[in-house]
Amino acid sequence: MKALVYTANEEMTYREEPEPTVQPGDSLVAIEAVGICGSDMHAYLGHDERRVPPLILGHEARGNRYRRSG
Numbered sequence: 001m002k003a004l005v006y007t008a009n010e011e012m013t014y015r016e017e018p019e020p021t022v023q024p025g026d027s028l029v030a031i032e033a034v035g036i037c038g039s040d041m042h043a044y045l046g047h048d049e050r051r052v053p054p055l056i057l058g059h060e061a062r063g064n065r066y067r068r069s070g
């Protein structure tokens with residue numbers, strides 16, 4: 001899958017990433033759009049020590065269920 005990845009402070013890279021694995025009871029969602037909020041900007045600027053690159057940001061997502069396990 002393609003993803004916009006936070007790869008370093010103030011650096012994003014659009015690249016191929018492995019398909020996520022699905023555990024029993026999980027759903028895999030095909031993301032269509034993601035909002036960018038203040039916490040994403042903190043990470044991008046290197047102000048959040050909990051978010052270490054490489055990391056796919058964007059936790060405010062909209063999509064359709066792609067696959068469901070179990």
Ligand SMILES: [Zn+2]
Pocket residue numbers: 037038039040059060
């Ligand atoms: Zn947020």
